[in-house]
Amino acid sequence: MTLEITPIHASPHIRHGSNAGQPLTRRDGILKVTGAARYAADNNPAGMLYAVLAVSSIARGRVTYLDLDAAKAHPGVVEVMTRANRPPLALDPDAKTTPFSFRFEALQNDLVRYANQPIAVVIGSTLEAATEGAALLAPRYEAEPARTGLDSTESFVPAAVRLISPPEERVGDVEKGLAAAITQVDATYETPAQYHNAMEPHAIVATWEGDALSIDMPTQGLALSQARIAEIFGLAIENVHIRSPFLGGGFGSKGVMSGPMVLGILAARLVGKPVKLVLRRDQMYGPVGHRPPTRQRLRLGMDGEGRLTALHHHAKTVTSTFDDFVEPAAEASHVLYASPAIATTHEASRIDIGTPLFMRAPGEASGSAALEGAIDEAAWACRMDPLEFRLRNYAEVEPISGKPFSSKALRECYAEGARHFGWSARPLEPRQMRDDAGFLVGWGVGTATFPALVFQAKARAVLKRDGTGLVETSAADMGQGAWTALAQLAADSLGLDIDEVEFRAGSSDLPDAGIAGGSAHTATAGTAIHAAGGDVISRLAELATRDERSPLFGAGNAGVLARGGRLFRRDDESRSESYADILARAGLADIEGRGEGARDPNAAEAYAMHSHGAVFAEVKVDPDLGQVRVTRLVGAFAAGRVINPRLVRSQYYGGMIWGVSFALHERAIVDHRSGRVLNADLAEYHIPVNADVPSVEALLIEEDDPYVNPLGIKGVGEIGITGTVGAVANAVWHATGVRVRSIPIRIEDLAMGAEFAG
Amino acid sequence: MNFSISLIVNGERRNVELDDPRVTLLDLLRERLHLTGTKKGCDRGQCGACTVLVNGRRINSCLALALSHDGAEILTIEGLAKGGELHPVQAAFIEHDGFQCGFCTPGQIMSAIGLIQEGQAGDDSERVREGMSGNLCRCSAYRGITEAVLDAQTRLAKAHRRDAA
Numbered sequence: 001m002t003l004e005i006t007p008i009h010a011s012p013h014i015r016h017g018s019n020a021g022q023p024l025t026r027r028d029g030i031l032k033v034t035g036a037a038r039y040a041a042d043n044n045p046a047g048m049l050y051a052v053l054a055v056s057s058i059a060r061g062r063v064t065y066l067d068l069d070a071a072k073a074h075p076g077v078v079e080v081m082t083r084a085n086r087p088p089l090a091l092d093p094d095a096k097t098t099p100f101s102f103r104f105e106a107l108q109n110d111l112v113r114y115a116n117q118p119i120a121v122v123i124g125s126t127l128e129a130a131t132e133g134a135a136l137l138a139p140r141y142e143a144e145p146a147r148t149g150l151d152s153t154e155s156f157v158p159a160a161v162r163l164i165s166p167p168e169e170r171v172g173d174v175e176k177g178l179a180a181a182i183t184q185v186d187a188t189y190e191t192p193a194q195y196h197n198a199m200e201p202h203a204i205v206a207t208w209e210g211d212a213l214s215i216d217m218p219t220q221g222l223a224l225s226q227a228r229i230a231e232i233f234g235l236a237i238e239n240v241h242i243r244s245p246f247l248g249g250g251f252g253s254k255g256v257m258s259g260p261m262v263l264g265i266l267a268a269r270l271v272g273k274p275v276k277l278v279l280r281r282d283q284m285y286g287p288v289g290h291r292p293p294t295r296q297r298l299r300l301g302m303d304g305e306g307r308l309t310a311l312h313h314h315a316k317t318v319t320s321t322f323d324d325f326v327e328p329a330a331e332a333s334h335v336l337y338a339s340p341a342i343a344t345t346h347e348a349s350r351i352d353i354g355t356p357l358f359m360r361a362p363g364e365a366s367g368s369a370a371l372e373g374a375i376d377e378a379a380w381a382c383r384m385d386p387l388e389f390r391l392r393n394y395a396e397v398e399p400i401s402g403k404p405f406s407s408k409a410l411r412e413c414y415a416e417g418a419r420h421f422g423w424s425a426r427p428l429e430p431r432q433m434r435d436d437a438g439f440l441v442g443w444g445v446g447t448a449t450f451p452a453l454v455f456q457a458k459a460r461a462v463l464k465r466d467g468t469g470l471v472e473t474s475a476a477d478m479g480q481g482a483w484t485a486l487a488q489l490a491a492d493s494l495g496l497d498i499d500e501v502e503f504r505a506g507s508s509d510l511p512d513a514g515i516a517g518g519s520a521h522t523a524t525a526g527t528a529i530h531a532a533g534g535d536v537i538s539r540l541a542e543l544a545t546r547d548e549r550s551p552l553f554g555a556g557n558a559g560v561l562a563r564g565g566r567l568f569r570r571d572d573e574s575r576s577e578s579y580a581d582i583l584a585r586a587g588l589a590d591i592e593g594r595g596e597g598a599r600d601p602n603a604a605e606a607y608a609m610h611s612h613g614a615v616f617a618e619v620k621v622d623p624d625l626g627q628v629r630v631t632r633l634v635g636a637f638a639a640g641r642v643i644n645p646r647l648v649r650s651q652y653y654g655g656m657i658w659g660v661s662f663a664l665h666e667r668a669i670v671d672h673r674s675g676r677v678l679n680a681d682l683a684e685y686h687i688p689v690n691a692d693v694p695s696v697e698a699l700l701i702e703e704d705d706p707y708v709n710p711l712g713i714k715g716v717g718e719i720g721i722t723g724t725v726g727a728v729a730n731a732v733w734h735a736t737g738v739r740v741r742s743i744p745i746r747i748e749d750l751a752m753g754a755e756f757a758g
Numbered sequence: 759m760n761f762s763i764s765l766i767v768n769g770e771r772r773n774v775e776l777d778d779p780r781v782t783l784l785d786l787l788r789e790r791l792h793l794t795g796t797k798k799g800c801d802r803g804q805c806g807a808c809t810v811l812v813n814g815r816r817i818n819s820c821l822a823l824a825l826s827h828d829g830a831e832i833l834t835i836e837g838l839a840k841g842g843e844l845h846p847v848q849a850a851f852i853e854h855d856g857f858q859c860g861f862c863t864p865g866q867i868m869s870a871i872g873l874i875q876e877g878q879a880g881d882d883s884e885r886v887r888e889g890m891s892g893n894l895c896r897c898s899a900y901r902g903i904t905e906a907v908l909d910a911q912t913r914l915a916k917a918h919r920r921d922a923a
Binding site for chain 2: 031036044076126127197249251281481653654657658681683687688689691696
């Protein structure tokens with residue numbers, strides 16, 4: 001059924017555009033370029049001690065011995081925390097209170113369930129002493145064989161993927177559709193385990209004052225972390241104060257409370273002093289989440305005109321032995337291509353790893369990598385240009401649900417991206433282009449998409465007697481630019497210039513801004529801010545339009561506009577009054593407003609909401625060595641209203657480079673004998689360096705969406721990865737004629753390929 | 759046993775008593791002198807977040823023992839802005855959005871200043887990218903970083919010519 005939905009327009013009192021839409025530089029820029037931006041580990045409260053984790057070197061078994069005497073005898077070691085002396089918790093770390101609360105290790109027993117699991121904490125007066133103490137523990141184990149990889153244990157159909165999504169979705173009859181097809185593709189793609197590797201390692205500085213807890217810790221969700229800590233330690237929520245003004249990157253790894261952060265708080269409890277605990281880089285490969293590996297089979301059938309008759313996307317992945325997060329990779333096929341029959345199915349198995357977690361575009365990234373490769377194969381099987389093939393199968397409505405899109409400017413993305421890239425000159429056959437140096441040149445395309453989500457948030461806005469404003473919400477800036485974009489929205493919500501509004505965020509004592517995740521923070525917190533400012537302006541307008549002494553008297557029905565610190569009569573802008581005058585006459589020191597952000601459930605029921613984009617890649621491949629270089633990357637994205645084009649472009653660049661990384665660089669290699677990640681460091685776990693990315697461009701395609709939220713904002717943080725992996729891999733095929741289905745594409749995959757030498 | 763060293767940090771002489779020979783230059787700056795602008799990303803010379811200038815040369819301070827730099831002149835991110843005025847490289851990083859989360863930024867900026875002083879890259883963006891490749895940025899703000907380095911280099915050269923004239 002279709003519900004009648006009224007498009008959401010901005011409140012009649014609010015004018016947009018004076019601040020939002022402007023390419024302001026980052027408001028936290030000076031702090032960040034001078035070293036004054038204070039990240040969690042930059043805090044050094046008086047009397048602070050250092051805590052260092054000891055982690056397991058086996059992946060399954062029990063810890064049988066720790067040399068506590070040796071560690072304690074080391075000068076400067078103050079205490080060793082083990083399960084024997086670890087202070088009590090109010091909550092069992094293995095309890096599952098909601099699907100969103102992950103199980104964690106806090107020395108609750110002697111079990112080891114994955115490599116790099118914390119098994120003790122050494123606390124010292126210096127970092128050097130605590131580090132040495134942790135090494136002196138020299139643990140002994142009763143080890144059991146590690147189960148690793150996609151096939152070491154029996155698989156099952158998970159009850160849910162991601163956390164609560166159905167594992168299977170279908171429309172039509174896939175087998176019938178395949179049987180009716182003229183051309184078929186049956187391709188199996190593999191993607192590797194990946195680790196977030198934010199530049200800032202997870203860190204906490206914890207101070208107890210009686211039953212109150214003061215914490216510096218990077219978190220993508222302040223209120224969520226605060227509530228979780230209160231639950232774990234049995235504290236009143238208001239007794240937990242977290243400061244997280246800056247995150248040195250999050251990418252999903254700082255969204256949920258992890259075991260090591262709990263251990264930092266416990267260590268501070270144990271010694272009765274402030275404690276700083278920072279993970280070593282290698283310790284980030286275990287207890288703080290990762291993107292699990294996948295094997296995905298895509299079966300596609302096409303009729304004589306290159307129209308899909310069936311699409312089956314099956315994804316196999318792994319999760320931990322003790323918790324549930326299943327990468328929803330096949331969900332990527334829910335959105336992009338029309339087919340009378342579509343099935344998306346998942347299977348998982350449990351192995352000895354830390355629980356996988358949301359990692360930038362969870363499911364969408366790995367799923368898109370496989371889908372966009374298979375679509376390229378299908379286009380070639382039909383001898384069609386891959387862009388034309390995508391347009392031939394363009395989804396006019398969301399394929400499985402049948403819902404109309406709230407907005408979808410993907411055609412414009414394809415057209416603008418292709419024009420800018422010069423796609424029309426692309427030869428259909430592979431191995432047709434060479435550069436002056438004799439390198440093989442290839443062009444590839446991929447479609448990008450990401451859901452346009454809105455979570456729940458609150459904000460508070462205050463208009464002060466002097467006409468300036470204050471807006472508060474506990475937003476988290478992990479680099480996406482919340483300090484700037486949300487301040488722009490805050491200023492617009494009050495009809496003030498951005499310099500006249502104080503914007504507060506990054507602290508748990510502010511109204512709950514929700515989580516910086518799902519590419520939804522600007523939309524979510526922004527909507528709450530918009531509503532809070534709107535509330536203030538409504539109250540102000542009420543004062544003025546009911547006051548005979550105001551030039552706005554009687555404007556109630558016509559409404560007023562808020563702009564530049566004044567209210568204007570909507571039907572006669574020559575009549576206006578300053579905020580300060582209205583407040584002064586009313587004898588008020590200030591006006592406070594509150595706002596909430598959430599999705600309109602009716603709109604969500606009626607419409608499919610997604611951002612879209614098209615990514616075009618050029619690669620050059622050394623014909624002798626198989627070395628691949630991405631020489632050009634052009635993405636065109638439509639994601640609703642853009643609040644700050646400078647920051648949005650940076651998000652797209654970052655996402656696209658993550659796509660390059662996914663296609664060519666990143667891969668955690670697990671030693672199947674020990675269950676340990678072999679390349680748990682930044683030299684051998686490859687991510688792109690500056691020289692890997694010669695040219696990246698992002699085009700912002702205009703899109704007006706009246707349904708997603710009152711501001712028309714969709715997300716931009718994750719979409720850039722999707723599409724890009726396929727574009728790069730497809731370009732490699734176009735350059736070489738070798739279709740590599742094992743991601744990342746490695747030199748040996750190309751150089752050893754029979755077609756390569758041909 | 760205690761060790762005493764003397765350093766010039768951001769133009770200021772610092773006499774440091776160390777109770778431990780294992781202290782790296784990075785941990786000395788961050789944990790003992792509380793100059794926390796310099797960041798620790800990997801602690802083994804792989805990411806560049808801890809880049810500082812030692813006697814004018816860019817180094818990974820996590821791979822340097824503090825004791826072995828007695829007498830050295832150290833320049834960190836905190837020592838760049840003069841009298842409330844940003845160094846041209848700092849200003850260019852803001853203008854070109856050469857960062858997102860900002861965690862690698864102090865290292866990127868110190869590395870950029872080192873690169874410009876080395877004078878090897880010229881205005882060749884390919885060589886700038888190569889010269890900046892010891893500094894990882896997981897947010898992948900590489901395009902802005904490269905543009906910022908080239909822009910700042912041009913501005914510094916102009917200022918230098920003005921000074922010389």
